[in-house]
Amino acid sequence: MSSVYELLTERISEARAHRASVLRAPAENAGEAYERENTAERLAKEIGRLESAERGLVFGRIDRADGMALRIGRIGLHTQQDDLPLLVDWRANAARPFYEATPVHPMGLRRRRHLRLEQRTVVSVSDELLDGSAPTDEDVVGDGPLTEALSARRTGRMHAAVATLQAEQDEIVRSAHRGVTVVQGGPGTGKTVVALHRAAYVLYAFPRAAQEGVLVVGPNARFLDYISQVLPSLGENDVALATCRELANVSTEAVDSFETARLKGGDDLADALAGLLRRHQAPAGDFTVRVGREAVRLPGEEVAAARDAAVAAAAGHNPARRVFKELLIDAVTDAMRRDMGDLLERIDAESAMMTGLDLDRFTGVAQRRTEGTPDAGPAHEVDLDAVRADLLDDAGVDRAVEVLWPRLTPDDLVQALLTDADALAEHLPRLSAQERSLLLRGADSPWSDADAPLLDEAAYLVDGPPERTYGHVVVDEAQELTAMQWRMIVRRCPARAMTLVGDFAQAGPVATARDWKEALGPHVGARFRLHHLTVSYRTTQEILESVRDLLARIAPDHRPTRSLRSGERPRTVTAPVDGLAAAVVRELGAQSTAHPGELLGVICADARVGELAARGVAHHARIVPASEARGLEFDGVVVMDPEEISTARPGGERDLYVALTRATKRLCTITVRP
Numbered sequence: 001m002s003s004v005y006e007l008l009t010e011r012i013s014e015a016r017a018h019r020a021s022v023l024r025a026p027a028e029n030a031g032e033a034y035e036r037e038n039t040a041e042r043l044a045k046e047i048g049r050l051e052s053a054e055r056g057l058v059f060g061r062i063d064r065a066d067g068m069a070l071r072i073g074r075i076g077l078h079t080q081q082d083d084l085p086l087l088v089d090w091r092a093n094a095a096r097p098f099y100e101a102t103p104v105h106p107m108g109l110r111r112r113r114h115l116r117l118e119q120r121t122v123v124s125v126s127d128e129l130l131d132g133s134a135p136t137d138e139d140v141v142g143d144g145p146l147t148e149a150l151s152a153r154r155t156g157r158m159h160a161a162v163a164t165l166q167a168e169q170d171e172i173v174r175s176a177h178r179g180v181t182v183v184q185g186g187p188g189t190g191k192t193v194v195a196l197h198r199a200a201y202v203l204y205a206f207p208r209a210a211q212e213g214v215l216v217v218g219p220n221a222r223f224l225d226y227i228s229q230v231l232p233s234l235g236e237n238d239v240a241l242a243t244c245r246e247l248a249n250v251s252t253e254a255v256d257s258f259e260t261a262r263l264k265g266g267d268d269l270a271d272a273l274a275g276l277l278r279r280h281q282a283p284a285g286d287f288t289v290r291v292g293r294e295a296v297r298l299p300g301e302e303v304a305a306a307r308d309a310a311v312a313a314a315a316g317h318n319p320a321r322r323v324f325k326e327l328l329i330d331a332v333t334d335a336m337r338r339d340m341g342d343l344l345e346r347i348d349a350e351s352a353m354m355t356g357l358d359l360d361r362f363t364g365v366a367q368r369r370t371e372g373t374p375d376a377g378p379a380h381e382v383d384l385d386a387v388r389a390d391l392l393d394d395a396g397v398d399r400a401v402e403v404l405w406p407r408l409t410p411d412d413l414v415q416a417l418l419t420d421a422d423a424l425a426e427h428l429p430r431l432s433a434q435e436r437s438l439l440l441r442g443a444d445s446p447w448s449d450a451d452a453p454l455l456d457e458a459a460y461l462v463d464g465p466p467e468r469t470y471g472h473v474v475v476d477e478a479q480e481l482t483a484m485q486w487r488m489i490v491r492r493c494p495a496r497a498m499t500l501v502g503d504f505a506q507a508g509p510v511a512t513a514r515d516w517k518e519a520l521g522p523h524v525g526a527r528f529r530l531h532h533l534t535v536s537y538r539t540t541q542e543i544l545e546s547v548r549d550l551l552a553r554i555a556p557d558h559r560p561t562r563s564l565r566s567g568e569r570p571r572t573v574t575a576p577v578d579g580l581a582a583a584v585v586r587e588l589g590a591q592s593t594a595h596p597g598e599l600l601g602v603i604c605a606d607a608r609v610g611e612l613a614a615r616g617v618a619h620h621a622r623i624v625p626a627s628e629a630r631g632l633e634f635d636g637v638v639v640m641d642p643e644e645i646s647t648a649r650p651g652g653e654r655d656l657y658v659a660l661t662r663a664t665k666r667l668c669t670i671t672v673r674p
């Protein structure tokens with residue numbers, strides 16, 4: 001092991017020395033200074049990558065039947081002298097048998113070894129013999145590392161599962177499919193694990209996507225915090241983690257009712273915003289502008305033609321406005337040219353009559369267009385290019401254009417829809433009057449999370465596609481997304497290369513789709529690969545059995561998940577309605593005494609959080625409102641008043657299903673005593 005760590009240390013010091021010398025080197029000019037900054041930044045990232053791989057650097061080894069052995073680790077390390085790497089990156093093809101070999105298909109392996117390191121010392125070893133040979137003194141066949149990983153205490157932060165990825169998970173992580181990969185699986189089947197390891201694999205195996213960046217989208221800040229360590233511990237510090245609100249870059253203070261949030265999530269809002277915007281794009285009428293002493297008028301058809309061409313030529317209302325203005329000015333100068341032509345023809349005819357000469361023979365049309373300002377001299381001396389340039393800068397023209405095609409901000413557009421009952425009625429005819437009244441807002445109200453995708457849609461309509469896009473996008477808890485949120489995510493992934501994981505049985509009340517087809521149809525049709533995960537690594541068999549009836553009610557067509565683990569049977573404690581919080585405190589006290597050091601969570605209806613906090617529950621456990629429990633896990637979970645959770649908001653039974661499946665060891669439910 002020491003040779004691997006020595007090489008890592010050497011690589012880190014080399015990179016540090018290189019960076020220091022780059023920073024010391026004088027830059028002759030701005031170009032060189034820029035180059036120097038870039039190199040220094042790249043080296044800083046490389047140092048970060050090497051340093052963060054240090055913990056648990058090596059976790060596996062495979063011994064082939066022919067005697068060749070490879071060590072598997074978080075990153076790859078090579079020496080210059082040796083052909084074989086000292087350490088193989090877990091994502092490399094050579095590491096594949098570590099994850100995929102089974103006694104039935106040993107893939108040429110004799111032995112698979114799992115190692116656990118603390119600091120730089122091996123603290124446990126566990127071997128599996130795959131070719132049917134008998135163990136020798138060198139083999140340590142014992143309890144599997146998966147069992148060890150699963151029974152470890154939870155810390156409140158997710159850890160990488162790189163050493164113990166299971167075959168059905170690994171197949172998805174390592175898939176060569178570059179389009180849309182969808183993973184459906186029950187609670188605790190490792191969807192988040194797969195999503196994050198997939199992100200790391202994409203960075204390693206698809207350089208183009210890596211260059212364009214990888215984005216991981218999660219449902220809320222609590223969840224992002226929970227998963228935030230995983231990718232850095234795999235040596236990947238460059239993945240962007242964000243919620244939809246953060247992507248839209250909107251600060252939100254208001255909270256919508258679930259009904260309102262759900263309505264705002266429907267994609268007819270996108271049509272409504274687009275329809276309303278068209279009202280601000282030269283809807284009708286002609287255009288008149290003063291050029292010098294003359295007024296030039298363009299008829300409605302010409303204005304409409306300029307509008308259609310502008311919309312086709314530029315993405316976004318404001319960029320298209322520039323094109324529209326230029327096209328209008330072109331049309332104005334064309335009209336002037338035509339008028340001038342008529343005038344000159346009249347002059348030609350009159351002078352020919354008077355003098356018997358053909359003026360064209362002397363001057364030629366081109367020569368008539370000599371230098372001159374629009375309002376100086378007779379029309380045949382006007383330089384139309386100069387007129388055009390002047391008109392582009394002319395404040396009067398801009399004012400006239402502004403009437404037909406006003407500059408807008410995304411806020412203007414959303415406000416124009418949501419603060420105006422008539423606009424709502426006109427553009428959302430399919431909603432009932434009562435539904436529309438839920439959408440109506442005051443002009444000064446703060447924005448809500450459900451407004452963020454509307455503002456993002458409006459930004460797209462008004463200013464064009466987002467500047468920052470990604471080569472691959474990973475979405476966790478994807479069942480939660482509304483149609484409007486899907487639109488904003490897909491906009492950020494022009495290549496449509498995505499990994500989407502979720503469980504529709506756990507969908508919250510705001511989700512607008514019932515299954516993957518409905519969610520993805522508008523964006524990729526049926527072009528996605530669906531995988532199922534079937535084994536739960538969190539929830540015990542006893543807990544899964546206790547929620548079986550609930551699952552059959554909320555998602556009759558979902559296959560039940562099986563668990564690798566068994567544990568205590570879930571318990572129910574009853575208490576009088578005004579004694580529920582006290583019962584929670586007692587239960588937590590008992591659990592923390594009996595199992596010191598374990599991570600406990602209390603999940604309650606959102607409205608109860610304050611009451612539990614006031615009783616000091618946070619000393620023993622994390623208090624989690626049911627609406628934010630998705631994706632989280634604890635050693636022990638106390639669910640307070642399941643009835644209240646399941647009736648607190650629409651689809652509350654799914655919230656309850658989420659709450660009841662968060663424990664790795666112990667579940668206690670506190671219910672009202674009848």
Ligand SMILES: Nc1ncnc2c1ncn2[C@@H]1O[C@H](COP(=O)(O)OP(=O)(O)OP(=O)(O)O)[C@@H](O)[C@H]1O
Binds near residue numbers: 150165189192538630
């Ligand atoms: N291959 C594995 N090795 C070790 N631990 C694993 C493995 N797969 C999953 N786990 C553990 O099982 C737990 C559940 O995994 P994860 O959170 O990814 O499941 P999930 O399907 O996303 O759950 P949910 O549906 O509740 O969001 C986590 O603690 C995770 O670390």
